[in-house]
Amino acid sequence: MNEQLARDLERDIATDPRTNELGIRVQVRGDHLVVSGEVASEERRATVIEVVREHDTGLEIVDHIMLSAEPGPGGPGHEQIEPPQRS
Amino acid sequence: MPDPIRVAAVGDVHLADDLRGRYAPLLEGISEEADALLVAGDLTQHGTLEEAEAFADEFGAADVPVLVVLGNHDYHSGAERDITRLLEDRGMTVLEGTSTTLDTDAGRLGVAGVKGFCLGFLGRSAADFGEPQMKAFTSHGIETADVLRKALDDLGDEPDVTVALSHFAPVDETLVGEPKEIWPFLGNYRLGEAIDETGVDLALHGHAHAGREKGLTPAGVPVRNVAQPVIQAAFRVYDVVPRRSA
Numbered sequence: 472m473n474e475q476l477a478r479d480l481e482r483d484i485a486t487d488p489r490t491n492e493l494g495i496r497v498q499v500r501g502d503h504l505v506v507s508g509e510v511a512s513e514e515r516r517a518t519v520i521e522v523v524r525e526h527d528t529g530l531e532i533v534d535h536i537m538l539s540a541e542p543g544p545g546g547p548g549h550e551q552i553e554p555p556q557r558s
Numbered sequence: 559m560p561d562p563i564r565v566a567a568v569g570d571v572h573l574a575d576d577l578r579g580r581y582a583p584l585l586e587g588i589s590e591e592a593d594a595l596l597v598a599g600d601l602t603q604h605g606t607l608e609e610a611e612a613f614a615d616e617f618g619a620a621d622v623p624v625l626v627v628l629g630n631h632d633y634h635s636g637a638e639r640d641i642t643r644l645l646e647d648r649g650m651t652v653l654e655g656t657s658t659t660l661d662t663d664a665g666r667l668g669v670a671g672v673k674g675f676c677l678g679f680l681g682r683s684a685a686d687f688g689e690p691q692m693k694a695f696t697s698h699g700i701e702t703a704d705v706l707r708k709a710l711d712d713l714g715d716e717p718d719v720t721v722a723l724s725h726f727a728p729v730d731e732t733l734v735g736e737p738k739e740i741w742p743f744l745g746n747y748r749l750g751e752a753i754d755e756t757g758v759d760l761a762l763h764g765h766a767h768a769g770r771e772k773g774l775t776p777a778g779v780p781v782r783n784v785a786q787p788v789i790q791a792a793f794r795v796y797d798v799v800p801r802r803s804a
Contacts, residue, residue, distance in 0.1 A: 491604050491634060494767050509767060509787055511603075514576045542568075542584055542792030549591070549795040551562060552760050552780050 473499035480504075480523055487522050495519055495536070504528055507535040561664040562797035563719045564591060566622070569598030569764025570785040572631060573613040582619035584792040589621045592795050593662040598764035598784050599629025599673055599725025602641070610641040614648040623660055624650045627671040629725035629764060653723060655705030657713045665800045668717025670709035674726030674749050674763075675699045678742030702726075703748030710756035718800035722753045722761040731773030732783035733766050750775045760798050 477497040484495045492515065495508035506523055510516050516536045523532055566588060571581065588595060597617065602609035610632075617624050626645065628638055642652045651658055653671025660667045677683050677699030684696040706722065713720055727733055727745030736744060744766050753761050754777035761775065764785040771788050773781040784794055 488604065491631070511572050512576045515603075539787045540790045541580060542786065542790075549564070549797050552796050552798045554759060554799055554801045 476528060477504075480526060483526070484519055484522055489518050490515070490522055492519055497523070499530065500533075502531055503533050504530040505533045505535055507537075509537045509539055511539045513538065560800050562799045563662050563664045563667050564593045565596060565667070565719075565721060565760065565762075565796045565798055566592035566594065566793040567596045567598065567723075567762045567782070567784040567796065568786055568789065568791075568793040569725065569762075569783075570600040570629070570767060570787065571597070571613070571616075572600055572603045573616060574603045574609045575612055578612050578616065581616040581792055585617060585620040587621060588793070592622055592793070593664070594622050594660055594667060594669070595620045595624045595793065596669065596721065596723050596762055597624065597626040598723060598762050599627045600631040600764060601626060601628065601645075602632050605632045605634035605637055605641065607637055607640055607644060610637075610644050614645055614650070617650070618648055625653060625658065625669050625671065625723065626650055627653050627723050627725055628673050630673070633673075653709070655702075655709050657709040659713065659717055665718030666716060668713040668720045669723055670706060670713055670720070671723040672702055672706040672709065672749075674706070674724040674728075674746055675702045676726065676743045677703075677746035677748060679730045679745065679747045683742060683747060699746050700748055703746060703752045706749055707752035707756060710752060710758065713756075715757070719759050719798045720757060721798070722749075722756075722758045724749055724761070724763045725765050727763045727766055727769070727781075727783065728753055728761055729773045729775055729781050732763070732771065732781055733769045735768045735770055736766050744769075750781075753779055753781075757801075759801060760796055762796075
């Protein structure tokens with residue numbers, strides 16, 4: 472039952488046009504609903520939690536969503552790619 | 559050793575209005591460290607024209623040619639053709655079963671691109687068997703690899719460096735970190751076969767946000783997963799040494 476609830480919520484987060492987040496995982500832990508994964512902004516995190524809240528599961532929502540690191544200045548450096556050795 | 563062709567790449571930036579301002583300042587002046595910027599799909603979050611406009615505004619700040627493939631998110635609203643037109647009107651090159659070449663100071667860069675599609679990997683892939691829906695799913699995956707192969711064949715031996723750009727992964731090594739159950743929805747081994755058969759120097763893809771950056775095809779072609787959550791930067795630069803030095 473808990474597993475089904477979690478999968479239903481994940482599906483709704485993936486298909487709700489407000490979110491369309493495919494990388495969010497939901498787990499039921501006792502009285503808690505743990506929502507994890509990664510989104511690109513604080514606004515997107517809040518919308519995911521709003522969609523979960525609308526389900527009125529009676530469980531306490533635990534927000535473990537991470538924000539994608541903002542791309543940093545200067546880039547990550549260069550990697551040299553040598554020609555592949557062909558047989 | 560000749561100078562390398564410098565290929566900057568990122569994928570899965572999922573642009574929408576809430577992310578405006580995140581990329582443009584970091585892409586201005588990118589010509590100092592790269593000859594071209596390749597974007598491996600999922601340019602937008604929901605595939606709307608408004609989001610494509612945000613992508614064009616942000617990535618239009620790059621002062622090098624911008625070459626992209628679309629991703630599954632860019633198809634979500636059924637506006638992929640309009641998105642393609644908008645990006646091309648803004649001077650970007652959208653590759654879908656097509657290829658192009660660019661002349662750089664270090665030589666000629668050839669890029670063939672395709673979104674790709676699901677299929678899975680050897681021994682764990684969809685099969686062209688059973689219901690019409692299953693056959694349609696499988697044959698679309700195979701077809702995307704066939705069009706990538708043709709686009710790469712069209713480049714021939716002309717480029718000094720050849721890059722294959724896709725959204726879906728051509729190998730499973732760069733999916734490590736993603737749940738194994740969803741690997742067939744993240745990549746397609748036939749893309750890897752096309753890459754191995756056509757003299758590619760570097761394969762770039764996105765789609766697997768929880769995967770890892772580095773992998774190899776069975777024949778040893780370097781594969782890089784440049785999904786933004788993986789590289790944790792605005793772009794990565796690959797200095798690809800031209801083949802004539804081998």
